Amino acid sequence: MAAAAGLASSAKETLPPALGSTSQPPPVFDGTTSLYICYFCPFAQRAWVTRNFKGLQDKIKLVAIDLQDKPAWYKEKVYPQGTVPSLEHNNEIVGESLDLIKYIDSNFDGPALLPGDAAKRQVADELIAYANAFTKALYSPLISHAEVSDEVVAALDKLEVALSKFNDGPFFLGQISLVDIAYVTILERVQIYYSHLRSYEITKGRPNLEKFIEEMNKIDAYTQTKNDPLFLLDLAKNHLKIA
Known part of the structure; x- marks a missing residue:
């Protein structure tokens, strides 16, 4: 990998x-x-x-x-x-x-970007399969103009636990993989949205998640695709019809 x-x-x-x-x-x-x-x-x-x-x-x-x-x-x-x-x-x-x-x-x-190791591959498949449900859990309260829900907290906590499974690196499988790519672009946005629109910091009390985001932001292949945070926030406000 x-x-x-x-x-x-x-x-x-x-x-x-x-x-x-x-x-x-x-x-x-x-x-x-x-x-x-x-x-x-x-x-x-x-x-x-x-x-x-x-x-x-x-x-x-x-x-x-x-x-x-x-x-x-x-x-x-x-x-x-x-x-x-x-x-x-x-x-x-x-x-x-x-x-x-x-x-x-x-x-x-x-x-x-997927491991040969069978145990890691099983975890990879499970986490990639969960990515859509995670996205829905994080976006639903924003779309419905609701407060931070128990579902949001549980989804973020699930990632925090998943990030502690392997100790050979800061990523979901230890070393970087498709799992990280599946989640980081969603996290990039919800971190901004929840901070500005709900005064909720998604990494607070979640050191593994904080470290993961920090390490992903050192990788050119990812950072070269990022948008300005305020641009993303303005897009979200437009879409959610927030003044």
Whole structure:
């Protein structure tokens, strides 16, 4: 499994502009491997981080979609679900972020992001499977304008405990893996949202979670995909209709 890969500094990638409703579509199914993302979508960010960590910037082209002005051709010609991320590879389209990060890991060169060890692999599968439920638990009170719920506390405590299972590093499986990528882009946002909108610090009393976020923020493959926190907060306020 990957150790120090992704930590090495590299020149910041020049990102293509996001394509909107009046943009011409790029060539589709022409043999180019393309990752369709939105720069501020946490689910697309998972695939983007995985691509970067494996050093695939020259092999997987980024195509940014403006989700606030989505081009019709994206759904018609590329991915019928119309969501991001999706990957065009070998004349096929793969979508759904948790499936896609596994696909990128297993179909491309670069550091392996899932363990060979059977015990760690079982934990990895369980935690990746829980990621959607975690996201729902953390976002639901924000969407419904409710206070911090017992479900939120329990979900965060579950991660705190999970982060203590292996002692060979600060990540979920000790060393960095797809599990970390599955959670960090969600945590990046809910840490901001709960701090500003609920006066609740998600890392308070959770030293493992605090250390995890601190260590992830040392990894270029992740930090190069991050947005300005206040930009994310403004997006959330807009979406939640908060003045």
